Amino acid sequence: YPDWHYYNNHAQKTPTFYEFILVDTDSIKINPKSDPKNPGLITHTSVFIQKILTLSKWGQNPHYYKQFTASFDLPIYNYFDYMDTWKNTFLFQNIEDRHSWFFCFDKTFKKQTIPYWFIDRCFFYGPNKEILPPPIIEAFNTFTKHSESLALCPTMLSFFIHCKLLWTMYWDYVIEETPQTIPSLYRQFCTKWWNKYDLSKCTSETILISLK
Structure with a gap:
């Protein structure tokens, strides 16, 4: 389907449907x-994650x-659609x-059990240690040492949840060509630290205070 960047065999499960x-x-x-x-060209979109529904929270x-x-x-959707929407x-x-x-992660987001399927989807566009500036790496190390881990939740994700840190993601198609093979087309995801963040809000000292 035009303008769709995911495989789907249902004509009504559009990008708007998932959103x-x-x-x-x-x-x-x-x-x-x-x-x-x-005005017709959307250049960037802000997303504040308020909650991620587990199957038990789904309730059926x-x-x-x-x-x-x-x-x-x-007019209808099920839990599998909900899972797919976090990627599509x-x-x-x-x-x-x-x-x-x-x-x-929104200020209303509460620590919870993160569904494993979300971790799998978040792998493509979620934060990672490579994007962190040195002061935030120091804060992350302090957080890792003094906080309790969440079930099935990577420490990096838990850190961003706790500190409500912002990251950016951009993706594009890449063609990979190697000798004597058919060229491959795949998506390349690029995540970055938000450079306008006030680094004084996330230090080893503020982490220790927030964990008390």
Whole structure:
């Protein structure tokens, strides 16, 4: 399907369908921004993660359907759709291939058991130690030493949840060519630290105070 960047055999499971699932379940707050010179071109989108529903929080068989609270072309979705939405939603790309995502765990996000399937999806666009500036690495090491780990949650993700840190993600297609083989087309994800962050808000000292 045009403008879709994921495989799907259901014509009504559009990018908007997946985004609406996250909004309708209060899992995220989303705020797209357009180019001032071209209002129809979305250049970046901010996402504040409010919660990630586990199957127990879902409250019913994963195959059973729920209805959207507002009218929509495809009015129902199940837990498997909810799982897919955490990847497919963030595969949006504009026509100029220069869209960026800004991610942050919302201040309302509460520590919880993170579903393993989310860790698998977050691997592509989640934060990693390589993007951290030196002062934040020091704070991360302090956090690792003095905090209790969350079940199935990588320490890095737990750190970003605790400190409400923001990171950015951009993706694009890459063609890999090697001699005597068919060229390969794949997605390349690039995550970065948000350089406008006030580093004084996340230090070893502030970490120790927040963990008391």
